[in-house]
Amino acid sequence: MTEVYSFDPLIIKTPYEITYKHSYGKTTKFFTSLSDGKLMATRCDHCKQTFLPPRSDCPYCLRETKWVQISGKGRIHTFTTLYFSGEKFLKDLPFQLVYVELEGVDTLFLTRLKTKDMKKVKVGMKIKMKISRDPEWRSSDIWAEPDE
Numbered sequence: 416m417t418e419v420y421s422f423d424p425l426i427i428k429t430p431y432e433i434t435y436k437h438s439y440g441k442t443t444k445f446f447t448s449l450s451d452g453k454l455m456a457t458r459c460d461h462c463k464q465t466f467l468p469p470r471s472d473c474p475y476c477l478r479e480t481k482w483v484q485i486s487g488k489g490r491i492h493t494f495t496t497l498y499f500s501g502e503k504f505l506k507d508l509p510f511q512l513v514y515v516e517l518e519g520v521d522t523l524f525l526t527r528l529k530t531k532d533m534k535k536v537k538v539g540m541k542i543k544m545k546i547s548r549d550p551e552w553r554s555s556d557i558w559a560e561p562d563e
């Protein structure tokens with residue numbers, strides 16, 4: 416059922432739903448490992464680089480990478496506060512997104528920070544990654560929390 420809010424300009428409200436069928440392909444192990452409580456990255460032994468988000472092939476030498484478990488501990492590289500988001504997270508606003516430097520990883524990882532006090536968040540702050548015990552097989556199954 417479409418609702419009309421105005422005619423000039425024409426603004427309507429109409430239900431909209433899409434069902435996605437999505438393959439994680441070569442990054443499947445990242446998500447299936449989360450259900451085992453493990454945070455996995457990929458590593459190129461040739462270039463000695465570890466990637467998270469995982470990359471099935473090294474962007475430098477194009478060799479296939481291997482899976483390695485990481486601790487999930489790290490520090491905030493930078494952060495921002497969101498006052499608007501996709502529908503799934505509207506109830507949680509405002510919240511913070513952070514790029515984190517994780518131990519043993521050479522790339523930055525973008526994730527959500529869950530904290531009780533957003534005013535204490537700062538660059539360099541220690542964090543630890545947390546994994547949902549009720550996986551939805553999405554990137555929201557993991558997040559960072561302050562490591563106090």
Ligand SMILES: [Zn+2]
Nearest residue numbers: 459462473476
């Ligand atoms: Zn490489």
